[in-house]
């Protein structure tokens with residue numbers, strides 16, 4: 001075995017989907033069925049998902065959460081000059097979609113310890129132009145929804161929840177999505193459940209949901225399954241120009257079985273997270289992101305830590321390069337969006353505007369966390385982390 005092979009074998013990936021025989025059999029069934037794009041399996045997956053997380057809600061399967069966020073914002077008919085408040089500690093598509101829909105992104109800071117959007121700062125950032133808020137349920141823990149919703153309702157401002165990390169998350173005993181105006185979930189391969197790529201919108205408004213469903217597929221009145229299946233008719237009518245954001249049955253085939261396994265996946269994630277917490281409690285130089293203090297069920301999508309840079313001779317980027325070199329894969333969730341090139345240039349965002357977001361953005365990274373992570377590998381992650389913290393100590 002070459003040195004390179006040996007290194008490869010030893011590398012602990014940051015994430016890895018858990019795909020079983022049931023998922024594979026369902027995909028094969030789909031491939032053999034003669035219908036592989038949006039159809040009966042997507043309809044079943046939508047039904048199963050809403051049964052699990054929002055029986056009263058409308059469910060719309062899409063080909064990514066990014067597409068779901070785009071449709072959600074489009075359904076608000078934003079006008080030039082409208083403002084949408086969100087967090088800077090998120091994946092760029094949360095914010096990019098605001099810009100793409102012609103509105104102005106406004107950032108509220110996050111809580112320094114939980115990295116959830118600071119609801120009081122959202123209140124400070126509200127103006128007469130605010131049309132919506134997009135809170136992100138960061139890392140699988142929920143945002144403090146009750147005060148946020150109360151404030152938004154009082155002002156007639158929409159709430160679109162970025163629930164990309166929140167499949168199985170609960171807030172005050174209620175699943176995320178179960179009572180949301182709009183919540184958008186992601187099934188990207190690193191997420192708690194996957195469809196390869198994919199997303200799901202849960203929405204409490206029938207008309208808005210019907211519009212998003214239409215915009216998901218060219219803005220026409222009927223999807224392909226209804227036009228080509230037995231008893232269907234091939235005619236269609238364009239109601240408004242739309243997109244090609246539909247989920248394939250091949251993807252839904254995976255989702256149907258991933259959903260059934262989700263609570264077990266999340267149970268294992270929670271155990272791994274608890275183990276990280278207890279191992280890292282007394283380790284100098286690193287601070288895990290904390291779960292919020294209000295009642296919740298954490299889906300543990302990510303285990304994010306922050307480096308105490310004041311104790312170290314290297315910055316975060318150098319530190320994670322060393323971790324990778326030692327065979328530990330890590331993620332970055334997330335470098336602050338307001339400091340990305342486009343946002344600095346277009347809107348003049350600078351350092352100093354969001355102190356907690358910036359402090360965290362410089363220090364954070366995510367450790368491997370997935371149901372297939374063995375105890376041995378998790379122990380190696382912790383040992384390597386400790387070794388490098390000692391090696392780089394100031």
Ligand SMILES: Cc1ncc(COP(=O)(O)O)c(C=O)c1O
Nearest residue numbers: 064065066090091164186187188
């Ligand atoms: C917070 C957040 N929002 C949105 C997305 C977009 O999800 P997708 O990759 O399904 O488009 C992601 C993906 O990582 C995310 O982490």
